[in-house]
Amino acid sequence: MIESPGRVRLTSLAACAGCAAKVPASLLASALSALPTSSDPNVLLGIATSDDAGIYRISDDLALVQTVDFFTPIVDDPYEFGRIAAANAISDVYAMGGTPRTALNIAAFPVETLGTEILSAILAGGAAVAAAAGVSIIGGHTIKSDEPKYGMAVTGTISPKAVVTNGGARPGDLLLLSKPIGTGILTTARRNDLIDEAALSPAIASMTRLNDRAASAMLAHGAHAATDVTGFGLAGHAGEIARASNVALAIDAGAVPLFSGVLELIARDVLPGGTRTNLDDHARFVRWSDDVPHALQVAISDAQTSGGLLIAVAPEGAHRILAELADLGTVRIVGEVLAGPAGTVFVR
16 A cells, blocks of 8 residues: 655645535536437436436447546545545446446646645555456546546446436335445544544545445345435435435435444534535425434535445345345445425435
């Protein structure tokens, strides 16, 4: 493993960190609303349903899964930043049920003030995760920038008949979440020296863990819909499933797995800007029960980076996935799919 060169705190160079830097969902929808839709019949999945990746059919048996993701530093260690960014980008292919194949690096970095050693460590972290995923990095593009950014454009393959979208959830399905929630809160606390590296390490371990096993399990046990949980938070990405599937989702707040210390930090008002934005944005479609504490509402809206998969699957399949992934210790049933009202997320 490459050691972090120097003592530069990468997070101090970013206005906002990780997937919390995403443009709010409502503003993004407004920006995209005027774009024309593709008339190419081989575009099986485009931007219409806010899914995790696009799907382009090559033949009856082969389609490409394409996605891109990059962001500002969420941790100070450049190697770990590279690992997190790569795992986050590759996750979109897993969320569709695809197999990631190749990647292009995307990097922006202040080489004139920091040189290239830190940049090399970031790229090495990305390369390590790509290798673990069986992904070949075949090129990329880099620009000079005062604010560091790194990520990947990833291409995967899939059968056109086996695509898992965010639009297939059915009433009666259970909802599984494969990773704990709270990376936005914990990384913000570390950035402000409110916790130490030891307290952040479980979140780093989670963010650098690939979603490959969760993807394999959902395919093996008949998942109807899935998405990965990132910058719009659990509630936000649940809302995307609800809208795309024309159903409602109910989340059991007490069942949602949280990293240690998250609720205590929320009580101290330790929140990333992206989480505050999410809370406002989610008011359009989330219905919070009166008995859900404010801290849990914040956690369920927390902007995640390289989060887990949220999977909608019939009850029998859900319990089989739980059994298959039991050794991870993080997979939970967190709710269910309801008939309606469409697009609504109930948190109880």
